[in-house]
Amino acid sequence: MKNLCALLLLSILLFSCNPEIENKKTTYKQYITILGIAQDGGFPHIGCQKICCANFYNGKSARKSVVSLGLVDLENQQKWLFEATPDLHTQLANLEQNHLKKETIIDGVFLTHAHIGHYTGLMYFGREAYGKKNIPVFAMPKMKSFLTNNGPWNQLIDLKNIALKNIKHDSTIILNQQLKVTPFLVPHRDEFSETVGYKIEGTKKTALFIPDIDKWKTWNKSIIEEVKKVDYAFLDATFLNQHEVKRAMSEVPHPFIQETIALFQNESLATKNKVIFIHFNHTNPALQENSKQRKEIEKLGFRFANEGDNFEL
Numbered sequence: 294m295k296n297l298c299a300l301l302l303l304s305i306l307l308f309s310c311n312p313e314i315e316n317k318k319t320t321y322k323q324y325i326t327i328l329g330i331a332q333d334g335g336f337p338h339i340g341c342q343k344i345c346c347a348n349f350y351n352g353k354s355a356r357k358s359v360v361s362l363g364l365v366d367l368e369n370q371q372k373w374l375f376e377a378t379p380d381l382h383t384q385l386a387n388l389e390q391n392h393l394k395k396e397t398i399i400d401g402v403f404l405t406h407a408h409i410g411h412y413t414g415l416m417y418f419g420r421e422a423y424g425k426k427n428i429p430v431f432a433m434p435k436m437k438s439f440l441t442n443n444g445p446w447n448q449l450i451d452l453k454n455i456a457l458k459n460i461k462h463d464s465t466i467i468l469n470q471q472l473k474v475t476p477f478l479v480p481h482r483d484e485f486s487e488t489v490g491y492k493i494e495g496t497k498k499t500a501l502f503i504p505d506i507d508k509w510k511t512w513n514k515s516i517i518e519e520v521k522k523v524d525y526a527f528l529d530a531t532f533l534n535q536h537e538v539k540r541a542m543s544e545v546p547h548p549f550i551q552e553t554i555a556l557f558q559n560e561s562l563a564t565k566n567k568v569i570f571i572h573f574n575h576t577n578p579a580l581q582e583n584s585k586q587r588k589e590i591e592k593l594g595f596r597f598a599n600e601g602d603n604f605e606l
Contacts, residue, residue: 321605322368323471323495325525326392327598328384329358330571331580332531333410335380338575345575354581358384358600359410360504360572362527364493365392369469374402375491375502377430381414382422401429401458403474405504407439407485415446418454427456431466433476434459436486462489471496472606479506482546495606498524504572505529507546509556517556520567525604528553530570530597533577533586550579554593565594 336357337350348354359378365388366372372393378384385398405411418428432440437457440446449455460466465475473494481488490503501523509516520526531547550570557565570590573580579587579597587597 321603323366323497323606324364325493325500325604325606326363326365326388327571327600327602328361328363328374328387329376329378329380330573330598330600331357331359332572332574333359333378333408334575335359335410336573336575336580341575343576345578345581348581357573357580362493362502363388363392364468364472364474364606366469366472367393368471370395371400371469373400373468373474375405375493376411376504377402377404377414378410379413382417384414385417398423398425399428401431401468403431403460403476403491404433404436405490405502406481406483406488407436408482408505411505412436412440412446415440415449415455419445419449420452420454424454426453428454429458430455431458431460431474431476433461433478433487433489435483439485460489479503480511481505481507492523493606498604498606500525500527500604500606502527503529505531506548509548509553516553517560517564520557521564524567525569526567527569527571527598529572530579531572531574531577533579550577550590554590554595557595562594566596569596569598571598 358380360376361378361380361384362375364373364375370393372388374384389398415430417423437459440457441450450457460476462476462478465473467473475492476489477492479488479490488505490501493500493502501519504527506512506529529547530550532549534549534551553568557568570579578584579590581587582599591597
């Protein structure tokens with residue numbers, strides 16, 4: 294009987310201290326919620342005949358939405374979206390049903406760049422779908438120009454479905470007394486627009502969001518030092534390593550997870566624990582929660598974003 298009581302007590306303590314369980318709470322006043330974790334093509338991926346996607350069709354793996362964050366402020370009854378993905382319709386529904394329901398479906402959308410997984414969800418705001426007026430969309434100058442001068446996106450502007458809001462590199466946007474957002478430029482195949490990451494600040498904690506970047510060494514900042522300044526760092530984890538896909542990696546440069554791990558290998562466990570990998574290609578074994586590769590990386594102290602996780606700000 295004593296052994297049974299001791300086991301029950303240990304289980305209660307483990308449950309109460311488990312950071313993953315803590316992340317599932319939605320009692321915070323201001324917080325980030327994970328709405329998607331996959332690369333632009335999502336999971337399963339178009340044209341994929343590999344075992345990774347077959348596992349979805351066989352019922353062994355769950356669908357993964359394209360990378361997106363929700364920013365929720367229950368105190369002020371406001372919410373924002375980071376990225377307008379092809380899954381925007383279900384991601385907005387997630388925010389409505391599970392976080393904050395209000396007449397204005399969203400208080401604003403922050404875009405990072407003009408690659409298909411990060412802005413094409415704006416189509417759902419058009420008259421063929423939602424068709425409401427003046428949804429704020431925060432965009433950098435080249436991103437704004439791209440939307441203004443190309444259809445069908447300029448129709449959203451002409452019909453006033455969306456209202457573009459100017460943002461600038463390292464210029465902070467004050468959302469309310471509790472929350473502020475700062476965009477910053479990062480290098481990343483800027484065919485149609487510049488690319489930004491975001492710093493998202495609350496009264497208690499701060500987060501980095503960098504879903505896409507070419508390589509850490511091509512950035513004019515130290516990712517290690519930037520991670521040390523914040524509480525959470527949601528970082529580009531598109532590929533595990535250079536052998537993952539049969540394609541010239543120079544065409545799609547990203548920091549491999551293994552490269553990021555190597556950069557942080559001499560840092561403290563507390564610093565490593567701030568790194569939360571996100572934006573996984575469908576081929577990346579770390580996308581799968583029970584993969585050997587993911588478990589090995591977690592043992593080193595790094596973390597992985599999961600849809601439904603919440604992070605207090």
